[in-house]
Amino acid sequence: MQMTAKARILSLSNSALLRDAAYVGGDWLRSGETASVQDPASGEPIAAVAQCPVEVVDIAVAAAQAAFVDWRALLPRERGALLSRWGTLIRQNVEDLATILTCEQGKPLVEARAEIAYAAEFVDWFAAEGERAYGETLPPHKRDSQIFVKVQPVGIVAAVTPWNFPCAMITRKAAAALAAGCPVIVKPADETPLSALALAQLAEQAGLPGGVFQVLTGEPGPLTGALLAAPPVRALSFTGSTRVGRLLSGQAASSIKLVSMELGGHAPFIVFDDARLDSVVQGALAAKFATSGQDCLAANRIYVQRRLYRDFVAAFAAEVSRLKVGHGLDPATQIGPMTHAGIAQNCRRQIADAVAGGARVVVGERDVMSDGGNFVSPTLLADVADGMLISREETFGPVAAILPFDDEDEVIGRANASEMGLAAYVYTDDLRRGMRVSDRLEYGMVGVNTPSFTGAPIPFGGWKQSGLGREGSRHGLNAFTELKYVCLGDLAA
Numbered sequence: 169m170q171m172t173a174k175a176r177i178l179s180l181s182n183s184a185l186l187r188d189a190a191y192v193g194g195d196w197l198r199s200g201e202t203a204s205v206q207d208p209a210s211g212e213p214i215a216a217v218a219q220c221p222v223e224v225v226d227i228a229v230a231a232a233q234a235a236f237v238d239w240r241a242l243l244p245r246e247r248g249a250l251l252s253r254w255g256t257l258i259r260q261n262v263e264d265l266a267t268i269l270t271c272e273q274g275k276p277l278v279e280a281r282a283e284i285a286y287a288a289e290f291v292d293w294f295a296a297e298g299e300r301a302y303g304e305t306l307p308p309h310k311r312d313s314q315i316f317v318k319v320q321p322v323g324i325v326a327a328v329t330p331w332n333f334p335c336a337m338i339t340r341k342a343a344a345a346l347a348a349g350c351p352v353i354v355k356p357a358d359e360t361p362l363s364a365l366a367l368a369q370l371a372e373q374a375g376l377p378g379g380v381f382q383v384l385t386g387e388p389g390p391l392t393g394a395l396l397a398a399p400p401v402r403a404l405s406f407t408g409s410t411r412v413g414r415l416l417s418g419q420a421a422s423s424i425k426l427v428s429m430e431l432g433g434h435a436p437f438i439v440f441d442d443a444r445l446d447s448v449v450q451g452a453l454a455a456k457f458a459t460s461g462q463d464c465l466a467a468n469r470i471y472v473q474r475r476l477y478r479d480f481v482a483a484f485a486a487e488v489s490r491l492k493v494g495h496g497l498d499p500a501t502q503i504g505p506m507t508h509a510g511i512a513q514n515c516r517r518q519i520a521d522a523v524a525g526g527a528r529v530v531v532g533e534r535d536v537m538s539d540g541g542n543f544v545s546p547t548l549l550a551d552v553a554d555g556m557l558i559s560r561e562e563t564f565g566p567v568a569a570i571l572p573f574d575d576e577d578e579v580i581g582r583a584n585a586s587e588m589g590l591a592a593y594v595y596t597d598d599l600r601r602g603m604r605v606s607d608r609l610e611y612g613m614v615g616v617n618t619p620s621f622t623g624a625p626i627p628f629g630g631w632k633q634s635g636l637g638r639e640g641s642r643h644g645l646n647a648f649t650e651l652k653y654v655c656l657g658d659l660a661a
């Protein structure tokens with residue numbers, strides 16, 4: 169019999185990675201209260217993690233203030249060397265980190281390993297990028313003066329992260345902030361604190377000074393509220409739902425913090441009838457079902473041009489019906505459990521609504537109201553209409569919605585008729601059309617004939633209510649830096 173998730177994380181090669189205390193000011197802080205972390209596939213409790221009382225926020229902020237003095241004074245190359253060491257340790261511990269991730273988040277191990285590699289990529293990228301935080305020298309607008317612009321660290325950063333990418337969403341923020349010279353206080357999602365604490369363990373081992381990288385575990389509302397009320401915290405970097413992003417933006421506004429946000433998606437996936445069927449089917453499979461559909465980039469509305477519609481539905485259905493659902497620790501699994509029950513319920517609600525409105529269940533459970541706990545059977549809905557819930561709201565689960573369309577203008581209008589603007593996909597054999605359509609889509613990222621385009625060098629981020637600012641790339645430092653203009657006057661001999 170396969171080991172349970174708890175047995176697996178209790179037998180890590182590097183047992184030091186399994187931490188249950190918060191990491192504050194370089195110390196591992198226990199508290200009286202703990203909260204259970206569960207294997208989402210079985211509900212088995214796998215750890216009990218410290219719940220920091222709200223007073224710990226003051227301790228963390230004071231530690232960050234103290235650490236900031238020396239951290240900002242280091243040369244970018246010196247900070248980069250420490251970050252590189254952290255990135256190396258993350259890569260060296262990939263198996264254990266992936267096991268922890270799968271046990272608390274549920275994604276298949278193969279995807280968890282890929283996430284750890286992705287997480288390390290951001291650390292490597294920003295370890296080098298810190299050295300390229302170039303300022304400017306400007307032609308003076310006053311006689312006998314010289315003017316220049318410096319790029320300086322904004323100060324203490326609060327990073328609030330989601331459970332769907334519990335490692336990569338932390339490193340994408342923290343590595344950039346640290347490279348810019350800022351201390352970071354991370355508040356991970358309650359579902360996935362173990363991954364965050366394992367990263368903290370490796371940060372400590374890499375020699376990052378205490379107070380420079382901290383992880384607070386506990387109830388999100390009070391802890392994040394206190395962080396955002398603290399004037400020394402100068403920036404908020406948030407990834408999560410648009411609803412919570414809006415709430416935290418309001419809290420950050422009271423002390424005018426620098427805010428960057430990666431929020432919800434509702435990606436259109438547009439298939440023109442000249443696209444190659446096999447490539448589109450594989451693309452749709454990856455864009456819809458990666459991370460068991462719990463992905464902000466997931467293809468939520470698959471628009472297929474009428475002439476290819478029937479063939480696409482049949483070929484896609486054949487692939488979807490083969491997807492293997494199971495425990496993430498089982499090497500054969502392609503679709504794991506939803507990380508929390510609310511996501512599974514939302515999938516069932518959207519399926520029921522679509523079916524009631526006339527959509528066809530081509531693959532999936534016929535009894536759409538059945539309650540399979542956190543598991544949702546991969547589902548393919550055809551003949552979906554624009555007014556249905558699934559066409560209007562992010563799904564965040566393994567449910568694919570296919571909608572027919574007739575022409576280019578029509579599909580661009582329908583794709584843009586959303587308040588979300590994170591990612592979009594276009595499949596066509598006509599490159600001119602690919603360029604034209606990608607130009608008109610109101611989205612921060614567009615994949616043309618590809619389902620995968622993320623990585624450290626790209627500016628990740630959304631338009632409209634999908635976010636503010638960019639993560640990764642050379643733009644990723646902007647969320648953690650301020651410009652300082654200096655005017656040197658009276659230079660006449």
Ligand code: NAD
Pocket residue numbers: 328329330331332333355356357358388389390392393407408409410411412413415429430431432433463464465562564590630634635
């Ligand atoms: P969520 O907004 O519920 O939670 C995100 C974080 O906010 C978690 O750490 C959570 O503990 C915290 N939080 C929740 N309620 C809070 C409150 N009242 N006060 C303070 N903190 C609070 O989102 P989620 O369900 O964890 O993640 C799914 C959402 O995240 C989806 O909409 C998805 O599209 C989005 N997402 C976006 C990106 C991106 O890069 N754009 C990446 C991953 C996920």
